[in-house]
Amino acid sequence: MVGTFNPRAIRLGYVALGVKDLSRSRDYYCEVLGLAHVLDQDPDVYLSVGAEHHNIVLRQSDEKALVHLGYELSDGADLDEFERDLRAFGLSPERKSDSQPGIDQLVEVLAPGGNLFHFYKEMCVGPGYRRSGVAPARLGHIAVITPEAKKLLAFYQRFLGFHYTDDIGGIATFMTCNSDHHVVNIVDLPESRVHHIAFELSDNSDHARACDTLTSVGMPTLWGPARHYAGHNLAAYHYDPDRVMIELYTQMDVYLPALGRFEARPWHRQNPLRPQSWKKEQMTAWETDFNFDLVTA
Ligand SMILES: [Fe+2]
Known part of the structure; x- marks a missing residue:
């Protein structure tokens, strides 16, 4: 498929994890990995590498789990059209407003394998990079x-x-x-x-x-x-x-x-x-x- 590369998404924006001990996981992601704590919005804790509003979301859970993952859509994407196309593909998307801090509108859809996806066009800028811990880019x-x-x-x-x-x-x-x-x-x-x-x-x-x-x-x-x-x-x-x-x-x-x-x-x-x-x-x-x-x- 050389030369026919026109993906709908452009990058992985965030991953939400169910964690067994919220305080322990927050300490690791903030103090060791060096992510910035953005805000707590019950039941989630939002963390950022620096540039975007959030990249990791933590939620207390009995078992570790992948809660959802968010992809940023490419420029010019139309959420209505995207939702229609998902239905035509046989899935059942749901449009959500303000379901995630930093994101106005998103489309949520459960895909094969039980992976819950968020697709959005824009996310607020983040709190800036930290200089402590691993501090990834x-x-x-x-x-x-x-x-x-x-x-x-x-x-x-x-x-x-x-x-x-x-x-x-x-x-x-x-x-x-x-x-x-x-x-x-x-x-x-x-x-x-x-x-x-x-x-x-x-x-x-x-x-x-x-x-x-x-x-x-x-x-x-x-x-x-x-x-x-x-x-x-x-x-x-x-x-x-x-x-x-x-x-x-x-x-x-x-x-x-x-x-x-x-x-x-x-x-x-x-x-x-x-x-x-x-x-x-x-x-x-x-x-x-x-x-x-x-x-x-
Ligand atoms: Fe890898």
Whole structure:
């Protein structure tokens, strides 16, 4: 589908998580990860990386859960038309006003795999970046595990217009709606949960600072920092307090949809580099043998 890249959404705006201990999770996301606390609006706590009103939403829950995720629609999107198209696709959207602070109007829809989506056009600006903790530059992508992967993939590709950029062993499929190698990663396994949430760091040197910050509060880095094959991002993973994996990354591949390939980088082993299926054991381009099983974690 080279040259036909016209996605309806342009980026992942926010992820709302059900957490078992709200105070513990707020401490982690604010004091360790370095997000800014924006406001509490019962039952939710709104946190921001800096530029947008919110990027992470926390809600007290008996079990950890993915509550919803929000995507910003591309310029010129019409919410009425978007809602009509969702109905024509066989889904049941609902228009909401002021359901989220910082967002005037949104369309909420339950998609295959039980993923509840918010789609919006504009969000208020955020409180600014903090300088403490890990302090990432932005929210980048989410990886979700679902037994309804084929249907969820169809929603992303056929309805939202996301582009396939890679897969690992046919189990994890990467898709994008912008120049990032992936904005979502759908993992086809018989359970429903978040696999990981990823934040981009400003610079490679931030990896060392981030790992030191995590170590100082007793949170181990489970995998990496190391360079992936799929996406070639320099990535490191740790668990949040509910054992939701958090990825911190830099240098992700830049996708050029008009050319159907990625911007060349010195560390690529193929030139040109195009979307492809990687083997399950091709997790790190450095061939480092980590004991932590990133696939099943
Ligand atoms: Fe990731």
